[in-house]
Amino acid sequence: MTAPRRAATSNEATFTLAGEDHTLANALRHALNGNADVALCGYSVPHPMKREARVRVQTTGANGTTAQGAMRDALLDVISVCDRVREAYEDAERAFERER
Amino acid sequence: MLERLEEQRHYVRAGAEHNANVNEVAYGGAYASVGKDFAFSAERFRETFALTLTTSDEERCVFELEGCSPAFANAFRRIILSEVPTMAIEKVFVVNNTSVVADEVFAHRLGLVPIKADPAMFEYRGEGDAANETNTIVLKMHVRCHKERNPDGTLGEVVNRSVYSNALTWCPEGSQLPEENGAKYSDFKRSQKEVVGDQELGCVHDDILLVKLAPGQEVELECHCVKGIGQEHAKWSPVGTCWYKMVPEITILEPITGADADEFMKKCANFSETHKCYACEGKGDKKTVKVVESRGCDFCVERVRELTGEPGWADKIAVRKRKDHFIFTIETIGQMAPGTIFKEAVKILASKAQNVLSTL
Numbered sequence: 229m230t231a232p233r234r235a236a237t238s239n240e241a242t243f244t245l246a247g248e249d250h251t252l253a254n255a256l257r258h259a260l261n262g263n264a265d266v267a268l269c270g271y272s273v274p275h276p277m278k279r280e281a282r283v284r285v286q287t288t289g290a291n292g293t294t295a296q297g298a299m300r301d302a303l304l305d306v307i308s309v310c311d312r313v314r315e316a317y318e319d320a321e322r323a324f325e326r327e328r
Numbered sequence: 329m330l331e332r333l334e335e336q337r338h339y340v341r342a343g344a345e346h347n348a349n350v351n352e353v354a355y356g357g358a359y360a361s362v363g364k365d366f367a368f369s370a371e372r373f374r375e376t377f378a379l380t381l382t383t384s385d386e387e388r389c390v391f392e393l394e395g396c397s398p399a400f401a402n403a404f405r406r407i408i409l410s411e412v413p414t415m416a417i418e419k420v421f422v423v424n425n426t427s428v429v430a431d432e433v434f435a436h437r438l439g440l441v442p443i444k445a446d447p448a449m450f451e452y453r454g455e456g457d458a459a460n461e462t463n464t465i466v467l468k469m470h471v472r473c474h475k476e477r478n479p480d481g482t483l484g485e486v487v488n489r490s491v492y493s494n495a496l497t498w499c500p501e502g503s504q505l506p507e508e509n510g511a512k513y514s515d516f517k518r519s520q521k522e523v524v525g526d527q528e529l530g531c532v533h534d535d536i537l538l539v540k541l542a543p544g545q546e547v548e549l550e551c552h553c554v555k556g557i558g559q560e561h562a563k564w565s566p567v568g569t570c571w572y573k574m575v576p577e578i579t580i581l582e583p584i585t586g587a588d589a590d591e592f593m594k595k596c597a598n599f600s601e602t603h604k605c606y607a608c609e610g611k612g613d614k615k616t617v618k619v620v621e622s623r624g625c626d627f628c629v630e631r632v633r634e635l636t637g638e639p640g641w642a643d644k645i646a647v648r649k650r651k652d653h654f655i656f657t658i659e660t661i662g663q664m665a666p667g668t669i670f671k672e673a674v675k676i677l678a679s680k681a682q683n684v685l686s687t688l
Contacts, residue, residue: 255677310678
């Protein structure tokens with residue numbers, strides 16, 4: 229799904245997410261920007277009729293963080309956010325039932 | 329200074345002419361020089377995120393997301409609208425249609441009828457796949473409009489003038505159409521009842537008007553429902569609407585007293601007897617406005633916002649909106665409970681990330 233245009237050790241890369249759009253790309257952009265080792269991050273959807281999004285990542289190179297490493301962390305963050313939201317929704321449902 | 333920065337960071341100010349501070353500061357380290365760290369981190373999210381359910385029934389639920397970036401709230405909204413799968417009529421085989429509605433128009437109309445079936449029990453039907461009990465639901469309809477014949481031979485009431493969605497009946501054994509070119513229109517290995525258990529499949533609503541007929545007109549057809557997502561066609565969207573809004577906060581910046589208090593109450597509070605978002609304390613010049621309900625209500629927030637555009641009022645009162653606190657509403661069209669749809673959307677976002685991760 230993703231094709232970094234440079235080597236895995238590079239501190240810059242453009243990832244092409246096939247079949248994805250703003251939904252995932254924007255969430256990833258947000259997660260990547262939270263990483264202090266990321267110098268720049270942005271995404272684009274090159275053509276609205278083509279199901280493809282591109283995420284550009286550049287790292288400062290500090291702490292040995294590569295673009296691919298930052299991407300991996302951001303993806304794990306998104307998964308972790310989803311887990312927390314699901315948990316929270318289930319708890320909220322139980323609390324709502326108790327009060328009723 | 330710091331206070332101002334924090335306000336800019338956390339609130340949109342809804343002014344009379346324009347909204348201020350609407351942008352998100354993307355770079356996490358932007359506030360490092362003042363010793364503040366607002367950057368996103370999964371650990372911090374886990375600690376600060378809060379979700380409370382305020383309304384929930386079969387068709388609608390409202391809940392609040394606190395400590396959540398619009399990037400995630402919007403991802404959930406987009407997935408709910410266009411990527412949570414449902415079942416919908418995709419193919420219509422028309423045997424006879426003498427009604428005034430053309431076949432293709434009628435087929436499109438049928439496609440939009442919500443189908444009551446749990447999509448989790450079905451599989452997607454690929455391009456060349458045969459219709460079987462795990463990927464297709466077959467519904468048939470045969471209605472004829474005619475005049476009833478009375479016992480004395482005269483003609484009486486017209487029956488089936490209007491055809492409703494309850495005319496669509498489920499065929500658990502598959503297509504009822506005769507073989508054509510040696511092949512059936514479906515390839516069911518067993519009854520669909522074994523797949524879905526004891527639930528009856530069909531339409532969510534019995535009373536959707538499909539077509540009106542005149543005496544002598546007849547419609548006979550068979551519909552094949554398949555699993556799909558809203559991205560391909562809105563008929564597969566599980567919701568009518570799904571939206572979120574930022575939580576409004578009405579803040580008094582400088583005490584509103586005396587004549588100002590009267591003006592404020594006249595313009596923003598006393599438009600209805602039952603409106604209780606603001607109250608006045610004291611009398612005469614000492615009269616002061618107090619905000620009882622800081623979120624205001626649908627009727628007063630806009631009035632306050634307009635008031636801030638009038639001379640002198642901008643320093644006294646403000647309508648602000650929290651950038652990371654949302655009221656999220658899901659209105660379904662009946663196939664799935666709103667909570668199920670939301671949980672499904674969360675699962676889909678995680679699986680998207682997982683998919684990318686596995687190819688990295």
